[in-house]
Amino acid sequence: MRLLLVNPNTSAAMTARMEREAAAALAPDAHLTALTAARGLPYIASRAEAQLAGASVLESLAEHQAGYDAAVIGAFGDPGLIAARELFDLPVVGMAEAAMLTACQLGQRFGIVTFSTTLLPWYEDAVTLAGLSGRCTCVRAVSTAFGSVLEVQHELEAEIVALANRAVSEDGIDAVILAGAPLTGLAARVADAVPVPLIDPLAAALGQAQTLVRLGARPARSGRFARPPAKPATGLAPALRRWIERGDGDDA
Amino acid sequence: MRLLLVNPNTSAAMTARMEREAAAALAPDAHLTALTAARGLPYIASRAEAQLAGASVLESLAEHQAGYDAAVIGAFGDPGLIAARELFDLPVVGMAEAAMLTACQLGQRFGIVTFSTTLLPWYEDAVTLAGLSGRCTCVRAVSTAFGSVLEVQHELEAEIVALANRAVSEDGIDAVILAGAPLTGLAARVADAVPVPLIDPLAAALGQAQTLVRLGARPARSGRFARPPAKPATGLAPALRRWIERGDGDDA
Amino acid sequence: MRLLLVNPNTSAAMTARMEREAAAALAPDAHLTALTAARGLPYIASRAEAQLAGASVLESLAEHQAGYDAAVIGAFGDPGLIAARELFDLPVVGMAEAAMLTACQLGQRFGIVTFSTTLLPWYEDAVTLAGLSGRCTCVRAVSTAFGSVLEVQHELEAEIVALANRAVSEDGIDAVILAGAPLTGLAARVADAVPVPLIDPLAAALGQAQTLVRLGARPARSGRFARPPAKPATGLAPALRRWIERGDGDDA
Amino acid sequence: MRLLLVNPNTSAAMTARMEREAAAALAPDAHLTALTAARGLPYIASRAEAQLAGASVLESLAEHQAGYDAAVIGAFGDPGLIAARELFDLPVVGMAEAAMLTACQLGQRFGIVTFSTTLLPWYEDAVTLAGLSGRCTCVRAVSTAFGSVLEVQHELEAEIVALANRAVSEDGIDAVILAGAPLTGLAARVADAVPVPLIDPLAAALGQAQTLVRLGARPARSGRFARPPAKPATGLAPALRRWIERGDGDDA
Amino acid sequence: MRLLLVNPNTSAAMTARMEREAAAALAPDAHLTALTAARGLPYIASRAEAQLAGASVLESLAEHQAGYDAAVIGAFGDPGLIAARELFDLPVVGMAEAAMLTACQLGQRFGIVTFSTTLLPWYEDAVTLAGLSGRCTCVRAVSTAFGSVLEVQHELEAEIVALANRAVSEDGIDAVILAGAPLTGLAARVADAVPVPLIDPLAAALGQAQTLVRLGARPARSGRFARPPAKPATGLAPALRRWIERGDGDDA
Amino acid sequence: MRLLLVNPNTSAAMTARMEREAAAALAPDAHLTALTAARGLPYIASRAEAQLAGASVLESLAEHQAGYDAAVIGAFGDPGLIAARELFDLPVVGMAEAAMLTACQLGQRFGIVTFSTTLLPWYEDAVTLAGLSGRCTCVRAVSTAFGSVLEVQHELEAEIVALANRAVSEDGIDAVILAGAPLTGLAARVADAVPVPLIDPLAAALGQAQTLVRLGARPARSGRFARPPAKPATGLAPALRRWIERGDGDDA
CATH class of the missing domain: 3.40.50.12500 (Rossmann fold)
Structure with missing residues (x-):
């Protein structure tokens, strides 16, 4: 195909x-x-x-x-x-809808974690558009500045992993979507650092x-x-x- | 202003x-x-x-x-x-959001009536976008063909009024939005022909x-x-x- | 009129x-x-x-x-x-319904800020009655005591502004309703002190x-x-x- | 007690x-x-x-x-x-809230049947007030005129039973509330005539x-x-x- | 009976x-x-x-x-x-459904308090199953270890009462369900220690x-x-x- | 794999x-x-x-x-x-959850069509469990008797196709799930007979x-x-x- x-x-x-x-x-x-x-x-x-x-x-x-x-x-x-x-x-x-539908099979409640607070309203709207507000417990963003959108997944890797872990413990989510095309590939790299499944939107x-x-x-x-x-x-x-x-x- | x-x-x-x-x-x-x-x-x-x-x-x-x-x-x-x-x-x-917010003050349940079935998915999405699905009981369209979109409010006046009345009696709505820019002005003209308030989206x-x-x-x-x-x-x-x-x- | x-x-x-x-x-x-x-x-x-x-x-x-x-x-x-x-x-x-419907056009999520915790259940019920719970992110009240309901908007001006700002930063709202007839006129006076639109319910x-x-x-x-x-x-x-x-x- | x-x-x-x-x-x-x-x-x-x-x-x-x-x-x-x-x-x-909470234990979806269309908006509001719109599938009223509100449960008994049966077959409900103080006692009298449990609001x-x-x-x-x-x-x-x-x- | x-x-x-x-x-x-x-x-x-x-x-x-x-x-x-x-x-x-339906008559918002975090997903699912998510503001559990499930209501009485009080003040609930068969009888014993009604699920x-x-x-x-x-x-x-x-x- | x-x-x-x-x-x-x-x-x-x-x-x-x-x-x-x-x-x-999540990508509103009315409450519960009631417009069943559950997809093929078409025209759905393990394979066979995508739950x-x-x-x-x-x-x-x-x- x-x-x-x-x-x-x-x-x-x-x-x-x-x-x-x-x-x-x-x-x-x-x-x-x-x-x-x-x-x-x-x-x-x-x-x-x-x-x-x-x-x-x-x-x-x-x-x-x-x-x-x-x-x-x-x-x-x-x-x-x-x-x-x-x-x-x-x-x-x-990518957003697919990641969320996939997450529904790995958790009853999922969260979305991304690398910039500027993205939040857009991603929140995507949750509403997909009709999955009842399943998505949080949309959170790292607030640390970064140099290059192409390198942000490396620059902010520690901050993103820390935020994903905070979302798990504070918001009670069962799965985390690492959102934004610039994070493609990060989920596979840090899967062991977060105690719930991580979803890569492109893979989904x-x-x-x-x-x-x-x-x-x-x-x-x-x-x-x-x-x-x-x-x-x-x-x-x-x-x-x-x-x-x-x-x-x-x-x- | x-x-x-x-x-x-x-x-x-x-x-x-x-x-x-x-x-x-x-x-x-x-x-x-x-x-x-x-x-x-x-x-x-x-x-x-x-x-x-x-x-x-x-x-x-x-x-x-x-x-x-x-x-x-x-x-x-x-x-x-x-x-x-x-x-x-x-x-x-x-115009859609304004008409709906205005309708909320004239009825607990409103309906939307328009002149072409082609418009239904778009107008239904507008209801969802405004977060007013709980107040909007129906979105209905006349299915009769018409000649000119500029004249459709005259060509289909009788059909639109009839459909508005059907929406009132069948769907239990308290107010009707006559939707679509081509219907601008129709609400004022036919207000007496429907037993609930009619909302003109441009006026709203x-x-x-x-x-x-x-x-x-x-x-x-x-x-x-x-x-x-x-x-x-x-x-x-x-x-x-x-x-x-x-x-x-x-x-x- | x-x-x-x-x-x-x-x-x-x-x-x-x-x-x-x-x-x-x-x-x-x-x-x-x-x-x-x-x-x-x-x-x-x-x-x-x-x-x-x-x-x-x-x-x-x-x-x-x-x-x-x-x-x-x-x-x-x-x-x-x-x-x-x-x-x-x-x-x-x-006033409550009108303020909320108006707020819907200035923000996707609005909050309600008022001057006494006693009012909270009543105002929360007003949100539910208007069918706008999905748009109203918070209903918050200053908990400081005040002397006169007629003067409360002056007595607690600093506290109300501070609470509105906290609601913006903590609850992620896009607009704030300053609720309660005794606050009439306050929104215009403090508009520059809060980074999102303030809604005066009487004006709305x-x-x-x-x-x-x-x-x-x-x-x-x-x-x-x-x-x-x-x-x-x-x-x-x-x-x-x-x-x-x-x-x-x-x-x- | x-x-x-x-x-x-x-x-x-x-x-x-x-x-x-x-x-x-x-x-x-x-x-x-x-x-x-x-x-x-x-x-x-x-x-x-x-x-x-x-x-x-x-x-x-x-x-x-x-x-x-x-x-x-x-x-x-x-x-x-x-x-x-x-x-x-x-x-x-x-009586309304109690009847509905009781009905929730006898059916996943209940309906409300009453004796006058005039009552519908009020009863519909009661469903909303109780937060049970998701469980209440229909609120229906007999439209036949009656002579005396004191005798309406006898005058319209056949119509009410017929409407309850229609609600069961058309709306797929699992229990029926016979609503309105004037119907008190009717549920017990006609229980065998409807194939789902009937709820008497006063008893509930x-x-x-x-x-x-x-x-x-x-x-x-x-x-x-x-x-x-x-x-x-x-x-x-x-x-x-x-x-x-x-x-x-x-x-x- | x-x-x-x-x-x-x-x-x-x-x-x-x-x-x-x-x-x-x-x-x-x-x-x-x-x-x-x-x-x-x-x-x-x-x-x-x-x-x-x-x-x-x-x-x-x-x-x-x-x-x-x-x-x-x-x-x-x-x-x-x-x-x-x-x-x-x-x-x-x-017991869960009955406790929640009973709580609806003692509060507009109720909370559920229990003795072990392990129970949370199951109890949260019970709220969803009952269709009462709109009324249940929180499901909270004491996280202190205990020795015997038979004695847990005595072992953790102070912690459970403290958590119920925190739920009242932090989550704004009007009634508290003390959930889990091992807590049967506790509500009556500590009723005076919490400022809102306590519901015993077995009694309900x-x-x-x-x-x-x-x-x-x-x-x-x-x-x-x-x-x-x-x-x-x-x-x-x-x-x-x-x-x-x-x-x-x-x-x- | x-x-x-x-x-x-x-x-x-x-x-x-x-x-x-x-x-x-x-x-x-x-x-x-x-x-x-x-x-x-x-x-x-x-x-x-x-x-x-x-x-x-x-x-x-x-x-x-x-x-x-x-x-x-x-x-x-x-x-x-x-x-x-x-x-x-x-x-x-x-199979139910997967079919519904897949359907969400082929239609904004989907319907479920099956071969026996006995199945309806169970399938309706599956929609609720998946949290997709907002997307599922109808769950409908053929009411014709059949001889063998193994052969039902052949015995009732015409009735199932007719019901799917009725669901499309009457309920305004954009995709149809042919539900029930005994219908496995039917969607592929009758895809041309229904004007919206058909979803086979096993394939999904x-x-x-x-x-x-x-x-x-x-x-x-x-x-x-x-x-x-x-x-x-x-x-x-x-x-x-x-x-x-x-x-x-x-x-x-």
Whole structure:
């Protein structure tokens, strides 16, 4: 099966790291291609930035999704997830939603731990969007400054592990999601330092994408993820404009 | 006070109608300016389209908000509402949220009635986003085809009134929101034909905007609507790019 | 438009203060009349007292509401709000509900801060009654004793501001309601001392009342706020007895 | 043990019926006294009427509660329940709340069936007040007119039984509450005609009152049902005024 | 009336204590028989153990329930409660559910205090199962080690009282449930040491059982507690196997 | 990786079918072993039967789990799921929970369709247990009688497809779970006959199990799924008794 990872940030170095860390989560028959956003911000950290990134995700998918079996949106916070599911016919997986659904099977109550307080409102909104507020006991962030978002998982490793342990003992959680694309790979490295399961959102998202592909479900022709009717569009990226204008009737 | 209405659709005729109908909802000291989106779709009707429209709302506000006391996003569904509140310092009001908050004071249970089934998932999401699912008993749409979105409030007037009455009797609601910018003005025209209060979302939004202005609350410097830190951006509309890159520190 | 403010407390000095502070929240065409309760308690602070005050609000409205466009119940906690909406045909606004609905547009999570721990259960019940528990993160009270309820906003100004700031930093709220009629006017005075918007419940209530009047919605003839049928009554205040006994059929 | 039943309606005939039907629900050592409201309405049927009845319940309890082990408020809808629990030191039981808590042990989902559509909003509010909306699947009323509220349980017996059976088959409920003081005694008479348990609210309330008395819990000196501090009062019934003015400190 | 108490633990000494403490909660016409589980664990403290205990409760009831008017499952956590209600025709009461429903009438918010942190997940699940998470503010456990589960209520009396008082002051609860069969009788002994009502789960359960018996409700022939159809069974305890294989049709 | 499927029913024919249908959902490196329950019922269909089956699942896992990477409980309704997660150290997946979590990624609202009304209360409880009531719009069952539970997916294929289509059009769902082990394989066969994605619970469970294995999370040493302390046990199946008595300290 062919999986497409869309990084909605403009950082190619981050894309490369995610691609590298993905290997352990892929079955022998699963192949991953990773894309970096052509426009936007180097690292999304607010709902305003996610609003823009969501539009960019739709542009990327319109241009590149043909021939893939499933797509993964490579940012915790899932920019454009619902819109992408509505617009395209392949399964689309979000790192935040996938991590939370996976966590539900490893704990009755999970927590989310990340590396910057700026991210909190966006990640909290992602919990609400996924309808899992009843399962997510805390969303906590390290408040120590860091130098580079690419190196933050190393720079703040001790602080992140300490915060995860505090969340376990103070909030009574049964599993911890280490959230944010820059933390990809950290969960595996520090698994022994926290007494409950740690969830790596990229690994969870790739697992969910493979599950959806093997399930073989047909695309929705009805309901809330059915593709909207064709409609004229102005000022959009060319591939996306064509996709929206073509609509349901003439996919071929 | 000066209010700015941002129509996220590309239809100038719709903007003109909204501007005309706004008069009755404005106090003597309130003045309204209305803008039409430069890019996007003539009429937003899905979550994918709203994702794109939300980005366009941010572009419009970055370019035009200076000098206004409050802004209203002129589409039921509130594209870009949370992002705009985060990014800008003036109060931003959404037609869906404002209509629902107003309805809460006229009924314990309200319903939403609109003119096209295509709109249902988007409007249902707006109820969830506003956290008012417990008060909103139904979201219903007329299923009859219509010719022109500009004339739909006349073409389907009888069907919409009939559906509002059915919602009252079958779903036990105490107030009805007539949803969708194309229905602006209809509530006043058919108020006597339905035995519970009808809410016009534009009138509600303008009322809420005036309430927020007279309240005189300071912009948030903390919390979930504080402005995100400055950050480099690529490929965005110029005014929005400048706004995001300038950030908190140097507004002047 | 003509607005009626019913103070359910027996303190005329409090009524005078509220009338004075109301000015800033009124449009040029809005005129306010304020009434003081003839019987009851000088300052309501419990659910038992609110039960009695609610009955007194109905008595006041039955006697005085004729000729007004909307009424505001002048106590945070909204005694008699639902009953008044059911019984009378003009829009009735509660200070607590109005403050909370207004706060929803300035923050995703708001908190309520007040001047006496005695008030907490009553205010907590008001949050539940409004169906906004999911948005209200905390209801907190200063525990310092004070001399006079009329002067409490000055006596405890420093403590209230400090508590509002603690609520912002500890509970992660985006807006603060300064609750209780004796705090009317405080929000405007200390706005710069707290980094999130402060909501004055009286200003919010007057804004909501004006919104409802300009909306021009018809009174409910059906649903949960339709007027109950006429019925004989014993031992009630004369105007209220007549209003209940006259019922729906013969309003004229 | 001595139990006090306060009928908040002014109908002595209804009080007499409730007293008569109570016998089967009392243990050999439980003795019941029943009071009729001195002022108010012959039969409460709206939230406005319940607001007034709640005040009257407080007056009755202030005058008569001394020497009793527990009190029952004799109207489904529980007027004044929270206020009474706050103000007085003996356990106070409401017929609606007691019926619902009892129903929770006979079904995972219960329904409420009553004899008049006018009652629906009030009873629906009682479900919300009890925090049991998640367990209560339906509140339904017979819509047939009847002659006398005292005889309605006989006049509409067939319609009520038919509606209870419809609620079982259509709404999937596991138990039915036959609600409204005028239906007292009906559940026992028609138990065989409905395939799920029927709950008589008066019997449930008397059972709960006896449970609370045998439990022997001390009155709250803290928390949301602790008695409010003493306070001057104007224009209240004498016994209630004395009770409120005496306050916590000098009960003796 | 005849009540059956099924202790799902294998400790006969615990059964004896519960039987002794039950006296104060029984009306003059109520008689109690207490059984000890033949297999299982001396003291259940986890969901895994409760899964096994629930099966054992069904075995005990199948063998002994004939001739009783109601049964009480004698462990906080209510192992087998839903299954027993489905399988048998007499009312079945759980100590956790009964304590919580009783607490709802003595406080708007209650807390649960117990003697071992090991019990927390099981008791928290019991709150969820009862659908009362909205009313239960905290579930707290003493963390001090103790010598004997039979003597723990004496060994840790001071710690339990201190924790109950902390729950009152820190969590704002209005009533405290002293949870766990080994604490039976403690509430009565320390009632004066905590400023809110204390609930003894066994007393509450016996009160609820008597309420259900006096209510005289018929067993469900429909709904979620109707007895399942007969079915062949392998490897079950003989009485239970016979009960399951006999099914609905031939009870006689 | 090695996966263990525990069928809690005593039907070896059902186990064989599940094993056969599992192939399509397994990655090239995943190997499945399937077990049939030694005692219990040929087909579980009630909460009472699930209570007993859950105990049997614990017995099977205690005896057989060594050497496996994850286990799947092979009955929709997930008997013993929470208990098994608590007791054992490998990931344990339930068919109902896994199907629902998977459905959340294919629809905002899903429905559950099954072949017998007897199953409804059990499946409804499974939705509640998974905390997904907000996402599950309906649980519906065909009411037509069938001859053999092994053949029911063929006997009632037309009725099940028709009911799934009715659920889509009447309840507005976006995805349908075909629930119950006897329907394993049906989703793939009728995927084209329903306009929204169909979810096969066994395929979903196997996908989730593989996701959890590749995630490589450590077993919980803390939290709600940490293994309970060792404890003496009486009358349990030998392997389970040994597992419980050995406890945490001496796994080796």
